[in-house]
Amino acid sequence: MSKELKTGIVSVIIIALFIWGYNFLKGQNIFNPGSRYFYVEFDNISGLNEASIVTINGLKVGKISKITINNSQEKRGQLIVRFTIENKFRFGKNSTAKIYSAGLMGGQNLSIIPDYSGEEAVSGDYLQGKVEKDLLSSLNDKLTPKIAHTMEGVDSLVTGFNQILDMKSRESLNRSILNFEKITLDTKNSLTLLNSVIKNSKENIESSAKNAKKITENFSKISENLANSNLSxxxxxxxxxxxxxxxxxxxxxxxxxxxxxxxxxxxxxxxxxxxxxxxxxxxxxxxLNPKRFVHFSLFGKKTEPYTNNSKGIKTN
Structure with a gap:
């Protein structure tokens, strides 16, 4: 195979893929020539575009292929939406195509509400169009009457309240409000004073906390020493x-x-x-009488007998 032939084949494949991709993005599948297409008219499509999908009972069955403006004299300004559907999904001509919100972040899709009564819809038929309000619009429609009714009740309540309060009651109410403001101011001043006292006593509190910590550590050491001294x-x-x-x-x-x-x-x-x-x-x-018990003489003098002074008796 020559180089030129290879180049030609590759070019044809690229062109074919380009044509298929272009038609696929438009909602047309050239490999499925039996796909059917339908039309629906809307006054306002609410953000629907050619990238939107078509669903039946929540299942994706097709895409929006084209959106054009009706130029006819009777329906000038209306939008014509064309979408494709696979052949295996069948429904009647009385079916409805409804635009619905795809989520809170925006984006619209088209949903087919099938109706199996009557004749079967064929490719090229026009279906009835319907636009479903999004969540915010529904809430607005439901809440607006209630809010208006509530505001009327509030207005009536305020009017009745003003009628009940005479001039004397209003003055009393004003005095009460002023007293409340004074109480609030006094409370604020008291809290300021308390914060000042706490701030000034912060050093003493920290010193007391340190002393308590030291006492606790000393007591822990004493307990440890007692435990280690084999007190038992x-x-x-x-x-x-x-x-x-x-x-x-x-x-x-x-x-x-x-x-x-x-x-x-x-x-x-x-x-x-x-x-x-x-x-x-x-x-x-x-x-009293040492001589009676001890006698000592160098010249051999005779020992004198002991005399009892109390009785005058001499003894040898």
Whole structure:
């Protein structure tokens, strides 16, 4: 195959695709020559364009292929919409083509409301046209009478209120409003003063918070030290010591041991008392008459007998 032939074939394919794409955008499918087309007339198409789709019961069945202006004397100014439908969808001539809103963001589509009574619609027939109001228009139509009725009621209420309030009542109401304004101003001044006090006390509050934090940290350290000091063993040792002390006190109370006998045995107590008294007398005698107990002479002098001064008795 020559290069020129290849180039010619490619050119023909490109031209064919261009023609098919152009007709497809216009709503005509050249590969489906059996597609039917219909017409519908509108006074206002409400934004419908040649890119809009055609649906039956929500299913896409075709496209708007062309929109033109009717130039006839009787229907001058009307718009003629041409759309294509696939052959497999059948409906009667009494069917209606309705323009409806595709969503809140705008855009209009064409919906076929099929009517199967009477003769079947054939390609080239004119269908009845209808425009469905969008959501905002419907709400406006429904709310406008209600809003007007409500405004009339408000106007009547205000008029009756003005009739009820005489001059004296109005003056009283004005005074109440002025008092309310004064109360509002006083409240505002109080809040300003409170904010000033809080601002001035901010440093003290922060200092107190820091001190509280330090106290908490110290208490935590003390708790940790107590936990680490094995307090349970110390308490156990203290309990053992107290038990031993109680045993000793019990023995003393029962007269066991030297201290217990000394506390309980009266004879021993009396003997110790007498011995202590005699020892005291002996010490006093030694102090008063040392020669009676100690004698020392370098020349061998004879020891003089002890004389009891109280009785005048000499002893050898």
């Amino acid at each position: 063993k110390t308490v156990k040792k203290l309990e053992t010591t107290l038990t031993n002390v109680n045993v000793v006190l019990t023995d003393l109370k029962q007269g066991k041991g030297t201290l217990g006998k000394l506390m309980k045995d009266e004879t021993m107590y009396m003997n110790l008392t007498h011995a202590s008294k005699e020892l005291e007398e002996l010490l006093r005698e030694i102090k």
